[in-house]
Amino acid sequence: MKTTIPYTRDLVLVGGGHTHALVLRSWGMNPLPGVRLTVINPGPTAPYSGMLPGFVAGHYTRDELDIDLVQLARFAGARLIAGKATAIDPVGKTITVLGRPDIAYDVAAIDVGITSEMPRLAGFADFGIPAKPLGAFASRWDAYRTTATAPKVAVIGGGVAGAELAMAMAYALRDKAPQVSLIDRGEVLDGFDPPARNRLLTALEELGVTLVEHADVEDVRADAVHLTDGTLIASDFTTGAAGARPHDWIADIGLDLHQGSLVVGVTLQTSDPDIFAVGDCAHLSHDPRPKAGVFAVREAPYLFDNLRARLSGGKMRNYHPQKDYLKLISLGGKSALAEKLGTARRGALLWKWKNHIDRKFMDQFDTLPVMQQPLPLRMATGVIETMGDAPMCGGCGAKVGRGALQGALATLPATTRKDIISLPGDDAALLKTGGETQVFTTDHLSAVTIDPVLMAQITATHALGDVWAMGADPQAAVLSLTLPRMSAQLQQRTVTEITQTMARNLGGAALVGGHTTMGDGLTIGLSITGLCKRTPITLAGANVGDVLVLTKPIGSGTILAAEMRMLAHGGDVLACYKVMIQPQDTAARLLKEAYAMTDVTGFGLAGHLAGICEASGVGAHVRLSDVPLMDGALDLADAGIRSTLYPDNRNDPRVTAPDTANAALMFDPQTGGGLLAAIPKAKATALAKKSNVWIIGDIIDGNSVTFS
Structure with a gap:
């Protein structure tokens, strides 16, 4: 008898940041049996911040910038929920994503990065493009740099992120005589020691970037940035790398905070031991560090081990960040500056080094290892031919082929019932019931996605197609559900998600009952009736x-x-x-x-x-x-x-x-x-x-x- 390990615990990763991406990769190579893994992210990709200046400058394509979370989730055996988390209830242990039932968890981790104050600046929401989230910014920039004829660009915020963006933009637009302005309320790059700052200022000057210092922004307009002293800085593409702050909903969770960031200790746990936090949304209380991607990357193996420990009762590891780290800063063209411990160098070789590091990081996700189980050495005749050259796919909901289906149906005897209208090959049966013409159909799909909510939506639309195709109005539906083996608690969570989703997606039909069982995988079936108010099509x-x-x-x-x-x-x-x-x-x-x-x-x-x-x-x-x-x-x-x-x-x-x-x-x-x-x-x-x-x-x- 085949032994299938049941799901007993739900692990939910909120956000697709660098740390979580690495955890997903590690999970795919070494999953913890019994854990159902979910990742929640607003979109299908997670842009890698280290390559953003290179993308803006034109050195990388958009595909090279993005970690494909759909592929990564498939590799990890995780369901990807494409949506934005808006709340976490640590008492009820649920996570809210708009447009779907709450997602329950036993252990959760948060890696959502930070957002920007820029949209709160007058006019910025209408005419500005925040540098974060990176995905939205990258799309807008890609369109601008290919269409602008007399580009005028302004970057608000003169820190290292703003300087990198300004240099990258100036380089990308260099053949179009651009006007690029870098605006700061103080001095540009004032956080650097003189050797590094002087080299960065020289690089900005070489690319023709205009520094606008000691300047307060009044508002952003379609064609300019308006300063409080009345000065207008011409710009038809205004972005902001200033005012980074935690997401507002983080403060509503009710956990300990430091300046809006989630406080974590050496194990990366928040004040709730079942919620971890990493990356820019977390504050390392035992050893505070600046917001930098290098720390997020190095937290990944510790988070991976500690999540497994929390879910299985193992021993946790303590994370201690390094005291300093090498900063590699893009200078627009294929040149970079390296700074550490007050020492700075610049040159093309440093760009090659940075490019090597960045591409090596992304290669981890572009070339995921094949984790297939080998086939037995001896099998029955016909197995290889039946399998084909690829695994049985779910692209068709694992339906039986047309030839096999029609061959089987041809053996059925014709009905002699007077209340059944015989229409061979039609989408649904037509019944005469109490003077009404009623459509009756059934569909049963093996999961094409492991997300029960999405699969319920797909099944409902698919099954209702037969009713709509005959010009009928949906009336009633009965659910037939097979769940993978799981604990009673996870059964209740999953059935609740599915039934709530079904009830909202039946085209006006009522969900009137159903049947559940457990098997090797998720399958959802619906039997639906509909009423024909006119002649059926x-x-x-x-x-x-x-x-x-x-x-x-x-x-x-x-x-x-x-x-x-x-x-x-x-x-x-x-x-x-x-x-x-x-x-x-x-x-x-x-x-x-x-x-x-x-x-x-x-x-x-x-x-x-x-x-x-x-x-x-x-x-x-x-x-x-x-x-x-x-x-x-x-x-x-x-x-x-x-x-x-x-x-x-x-x-x-x-x-x-x-x-x-x-x-x-x-x-x-x-x-x-x-x-x-x-x-x-x-x-x-x-x-x-x-x-x-x-x-x-x-x-x-x-x-x-x-x-x-």
């Missing part, structure tokens, strides 16, 4: 001359197959999830006059369109260039990524398509896909003006489906 009504419309882009199977192999960009994965959970009730109302309709799911666009054509006795032509695709899907398809169901879907004799990556996506199994409808041509023009409605082809004579 089936597969069989398409006419020659109708126009084909689609309400969601294609590509989820390919993207999720790639995500399971850590080959998809995190941003593309989160964008894919967003499409998958988009409800289709509005789209269904727009298509209420469709002659035939289905939702695009496991058989792919090609298979589901072939189903309409077969039921209606017509053919179809689809223009490949008009089919909307999810971001990243085409590149992955071009790289040869395919979902597990792809071969079965591609082997459809009714469909003709070229051997291209674009065409391959037409056979890509979708989860939570959009609606595909045949509509009167007269209605097409009006529908084409709606968002999320794409005209992709036509219904034609014949019985084949052609993509070209």
